[in-house]
Amino acid sequence: MSEIKKVAIVGGRGNGLVIAQVIEDMASAGHNIAVAGFLNDHEPIGSFIGEYEVIGRPGEWKQLEAGTQIVFALLSVGKMEERSNLLSALSVPENRLATLVHPTALVGSGVSVGNGSVICSYVTCQPGSYVGNNSIVRAGANLGHDAKVADFVDIGPNCTLCGYSDVAKGAHVAPNSVVRDSVSVGEFGVLSAGSVALKNIEPRTVWMGNPARRVK
Numbered sequence: 001m002s003e004i005k006k007v008a009i010v011g012g013r014g015n016g017l018v019i020a021q022v023i024e025d026m027a028s029a030g031h032n033i034a035v036a037g038f039l040n041d042h043e044p045i046g047s048f049i050g051e052y053e054v055i056g057r058p059g060e061w062k063q064l065e066a067g068t069q070i071v072f073a074l075l076s077v078g079k080m081e082e083r084s085n086l087l088s089a090l091s092v093p094e095n096r097l098a099t100l101v102h103p104t105a106l107v108g109s110g111v112s113v114g115n116g117s118v119i120c121s122y123v124t125c126q127p128g129s130y131v132g133n134n135s136i137v138r139a140g141a142n143l144g145h146d147a148k149v150a151d152f153v154d155i156g157p158n159c160t161l162c163g164y165s166d167v168a169k170g171a172h173v174a175p176n177s178v179v180r181d182s183v184s185v186g187e188f189g190v191l192s193a194g195s196v197a198l199k200n201i202e203p204r205t206v207w208m209g210n211p212a213r214r215v216k
Contacts, residue, residue: 006036011073029103069098075154080170084152
């Protein structure tokens with residue numbers, strides 16, 4: 001039997017426990033993988049987040065047992081740029097970043113999922129779609145054919161990215177929203193929950209509604 005891959009989660013409750021559940025479900029499906037614990041700046045070392053121990057601070061990842069992989073759970077709407085800069089500053093090499101794909105996800109041919117990214121339950125990635133590094137695609141989302149998701153992106157539950165759509169670095173596409181085919185969401189842009197983007201969203205702007213209009 002091959003050695004179990006241990007994954008340390010940088011973050012805390014909420015996103016962190018979502019990712020822990022993905023790891024547990026992968027293990028139940030036969031993958032040799034387990035949660036090593038949490039790296040967290042706020043909770044006391046030795047305390048627990050859910051059933052998982054806080055084993056250190058994020059900056060202490062180099063002190064973990066050799067081979068332990070890292071996944072980030074710090075993406076947060078409204079703070080995406082700040083958080084992506086923080087995570088980049090940790091300088092975790094790509095070969096130490098865990099890529100997690102839930103066993104119920106459907107990943108088509110020619111799909112690329114980057115280092116440190118998480119594909120949650122019942123996600124569909126149509127052929128030719130792409131997910132960059134350190135992004136999360138949440139439960140039930142649908143990435144159309146040739147859709148592109150860059151680094152540090154948060155795709156909310158039940159979103160639809162239509163064919164050839166493009167979501168740039170650090171953007172947030174909130175739950176139940178839709179990005180029309182060939183439409184782009186600019187860097188650190190936000191498409192609010194339940195909104196429909198029929199035209200390009202400019203970088204660092206917030207859009208809301210159906211059709212979506214700029215509100216900030």
